[in-house]
Amino acid sequence: MKVLFAAPAHYWQPWAPHLRASCPEMELAREGDPAGFDALIYAPGYPEGGQALDFRPFTRARLVQSLWAGVERIVANSTLTQPLCRMVDPGLAEGMADYCTGWALRAHLGMDHYAQDGVWRHDQTPPLARDRNVVVLGMGELGRAVATALAGLGFRVTGWSQSGRPHPGIEVLAGPALPKVLARAEILVSLLPDTTGTRDLLNAARLALLPRGATIINAGRGTLIDEAALISALDQGQVGHAVLDVFRTEPLPPEHPFWAHPGITVTPHVAAETRPATASPVVAENLRRAMRGAPLLHVVDRARGY
Incomplete structure (x- = not known):
């Protein structure tokens, strides 16, 4: 499966090793033809420059997996039609x-x-x-x-x-x-x-x-x-x-x-942070579920906003 890591640049170094270890069958990339990706791992702030990501070209994507627990900055994006899952990290x-x-x-x-x-x-x-x-x-x-x-x-x-x-x-x-x-x-x-x-x-x-x-x-x-x-x-x-x-x-x-x-x-928004080591297995499980058409974990109800 080919997955786009659609997150700010500073996320790459701490996240990539844990994601690859949790899901070795995944081809994780930071760029490429949108139509070629099976899923996105996403965090607000991507792409750089302040503009919202246009999800429409990702015609093959079966999942947008948020790296954040809060999804209010994602659900408002009218171009998002793929299933969106929030992060539930132990x-x-x-x-x-x-x-x-x-x-x-x-x-x-x-x-x-x-x-x-x-x-x-x-x-x-x-x-x-x-x-x-x-x-x-x-x-x-x-x-x-x-x-x-x-x-x-x-x-x-x-x-x-x-x-x-x-x-x-x-x-x-x-x-x-x-x-x-x-x-x-x-x-x-x-x-x-x-x-x-x-x-x-x-x-x-x-x-x-x-x-x-x-x-x-x-x-x-x-x-x-x-x-x-x-x-x-x-x-x-x-x-x-x-x-x-x-x-x-x-x-x-x-x-x-x-x-x-x-x-x-x-306190400067430090109460809880998504940790790559504990969150990556959650991402891996959802990627595998998406690829085999199984029910996804923690799907966002967009009408409710979470």
Whole structure:
């Protein structure tokens, strides 16, 4: 099978050896006649120059395999008619669980309360994890991994998704229950994708539903939070702290008010990264399925956007 590696140039060196090792029967190329490729391995930013890739010449392609978990920058391409599959990487899920549990524990234990300034602050004892309510918005692959990790630490975890699809050991509530879920979220972890239904989901009205002083950890998409509403909620003490890893504009501009706000911790989109070593076997499996006409893994529903 002939596969086009349609990703920015800096992806090639870390990805190519792992992809070839996972799928030795593949002929992996960075260029060639579009009509000669059986599949594409794709990441936004290809081709260079800012223009969107025209998928129409790839008349033989049976699969467009995204290297990203988020596909909002791909599904909007009207030239894409081939099956599109998002990346579900075990390493990415592990990384997201590490990030979210780390920041959740920091909030839960009040680690930032103990300034190293000679003052003996013996006035606050955190509850046990089993007495702390944590809510995970978005119960896809990443959300389920995070919810499971947090529950394993003893937190009282509630998941929320539009469908309410159950997950073992976790109470998962569906769309209309969002106000109820937010009302219990002492720590709120947001892992929702960017869709028309999730943009500005956390607006002023919904932020007001949180327990006063709640912590928000957003590692989903920057469009989920109304930025002005978040700053207002922080200034009023309704939200105690926000850890933000994703933003509407990335890199986050130096002049953006998030950088200077004492209630916000900015991390530079590092919560979870697709790792070539763990993701390449997933790509290989989908390539083989495409070639034999078998059902593909993690096919994107373009109407839903994920």
